[in-house]
Structures are given as C-alpha cells and as structure tokens.
Amino acid sequence: MPELPEVETVVRALAHEISGQTIERTQVRSAKLRTPISPALAKRIRGARIGNVTRRAKYILVGLDNGLTLLLHLGMSGVVRVFAEGDTVPPLDRHDHLKIKFSSGKTLVFRDPRRFGILALYPSETVADSKELSCLGPEPFAKDLTPPKFLQRLCLRRGAIKQVIMDQTLLVGVGNIYASEALFYAGIHPARPACEISAQEASALLAAIRKVLRAAIAAGGSTLRNYRRTDGEIGGFQDGFAVYDREGMPCPGCTCSLKKTGGVQKIVQGGRSSFYCPVRQG
DNA sequence: CTTTGGGCCTGGACGC
DNA sequence: TGCGTCCAGGCCCAAA
Numbered sequence: 001m002p003e004l005p006e007v008e009t010v011v012r013a014l015a016h017e018i019s020g021q022t023i024e025r026t027q028v029r030s031a032k033l034r035t036p037i038s039p040a041l042a043k044r045i046r047g048a049r050i051g052n053v054t055r056r057a058k059y060i061l062v063g064l065d066n067g068l069t070l071l072l073h074l075g076m077s078g079v080v081r082v083f084a085e086g087d088t089v090p091p092l093d094r095h096d097h098l099k100i101k102f103s104s105g106k107t108l109v110f111r112d113p114r115r116f117g118i119l120a121l122y123p124s125e126t127v128a129d130s131k132e133l134s135c136l137g138p139e140p141f142a143k144d145l146t147p148p149k150f151l152q153r154l155c156l157r158r159g160a161i162k163q164v165i166m167d168q169t170l171l172v173g174v175g176n177i178y179a180s181e182a183l184f185y186a187g188i189h190p191a192r193p194a195c196e197i198s199a200q201e202a203s204a205l206l207a208a209i210r211k212v213l214r215a216a217i218a219a220g221g222s223t224l225r226n227y228r229r230t231d232g233e234i235g236g237f238q239d240g241f242a243v244y245d246r247e248g249m250p251c252p253g254c255t256c257s258l259k260k261t262g263g264v265q266k267i268v269q270g271g272r273s274s275f276y277c278p279v280r281q282g
Numbered sequence: 283c284t285t286t287g288g289g290c291c292t293g294g295a296c297g298c
Numbered sequence: 299t300g301c302g303t304c305c306a307g308g309c310c311c312a313a314a
Contacts, residue, residue, distance in 0.1 A: 002307055034290070076308055114291045116308060159285060175307055224307060
C-alpha cells in the first residue's frame, strides 16, 4: 500500500480501534518478511496493553505498556485489518504474518503477500534510533520544514526532482503516486534536476506536496491494488488523480487539443513510471 | 558524498 | 485454458 496518506489512514483507524486493548493471543505465521520476524516477537507482545498508535514516515508505531514499540511497515502490499467481536474472521491465509486476538474479542490481522513489509519490536525509548527510523528526513507537515529549508535540501542534489522528492532522507512520505501528483500541481517537469529548482518553484512544490497528501488523507488514501482500510474498504483518492496512471488522458481542466499534445505523458525514471502534463509541466 | 541499477516477493493483467 | 512476460504504491545495497 503505502505512501503517507494510506499509512496515516491506517494509523488513525488503529488509534481509534485498538488503543487501550489488551493483547491476549498472538500468532506469527510466515517468519520471513523483508527482514526476518524475531521468533520472540509473538511472546514479547502477549499480555501487553496498546498505548498510542502513531506514524513516522511510512512506518506505523504501536506503543505497548510493557516498554516496547511494535514497528510495522506495509511494504508494497501490506494490509492491516481489524475485526470487531462477532465478525467472521477468515481463516489464516498463507500471506497473513501476524494475528492478534484482544481480550475484548477484537482481532487484528497483518497480511503482506509480497513480503516487502517489516514487523519489528524495539524498546520505545530507542525506537527512534532504530535502523529503520534513524536516517529519515523531515515529515512533510513539519512546521520547521520551511520553503527555504526545502530549497536548501534540493540544492544539494543533481538528480531528477521526481526521484529526489521520493528519497526518504530528503523528505518522508512521498512515493511514486504522490510525487507525480505534486509535481503536476507545482507545474514542474519530473526530469528537472533538483538543484535547478528556483526558490519560487520549491515553495510551490512543498505546498503542492502538502496539498496532495492532505487531500488523499481526507479521502482515506488511494487503492490501486492491495491497499485496504482497516475495515476492508478501499480508499477514495484513486478517483482524484490528476496525472498518475492517466497516460494519454487530459489533465484536470485541460483545454488542449489532445491530438496535438497527446495528453498526459508517461516516462520511466529509475525504473518507476512518472506521469506529467507536457503543457503545464513543460 | 550522490546516483544508478539490480534485487527482494507474489499476483494480476495481458498477449499469444 | 495455459503459458510466458511485464508490471505494481517501497526500500536496501553494491558498484561507479
């Protein structure tokens, strides 16, 4: 799933659904995600009560009252489902990696068919220093990430702006979809070298990133394939893409002759598809 | 230091 | 129907 809006949607749901719940039973099935799941994980979270559920970048942090924090990453295909007491919980699938039964009768299931996700346990005090979180850049909504600071970071990079804003050490949360969307709203071609972005453009780009992420969060994220909300429903933002996966189609409010411009263009950068409007992002 | 390309996995869509 | 190929929202790592 997973760019920031999808993770944020899951985190908000989990904060509501499992905070305060006590873990009664745990089951770890497939032990091999991107990194192996610690064999002791299931046992070490058993009996604990869930505290705060928060997000850092695209990671979900589930605080426990035993001093530990469960770190969860959804990779490309991770889904977290929460079933209420009385719901029919499907039998454990071969792609279900973690199942938690709460004393309230609720059940949480983490599924990740492609196994690019992460499931790890750290002391809450030092989780920020973990190898997963320690090298991350600023949150896009951080107050102290000002346009000048953003510009300063871009100035150091010669690579294409699209790939640079997807670099989680520069700024977290932006993935392949929202990178294309934000560049469209900022009117910047995805192949422009980051260091050639003007102060005005950097400011517009930061605003566009924030606008797109905010709108996607409000819509409950985007579902292309695997992503699901914790209740199993799909997101709503996939219907609002301006350019992503819209090759040959008009961009919003387009007045061009499609025959002339060809509509939204697709190029490949770093092995990933980028979409842009050749007129507005010339 | 940055940048690039390959690799990790499975499943679905498509063409023959 | 079946098979091969390509593609997919993320991230790490080795090599240049």
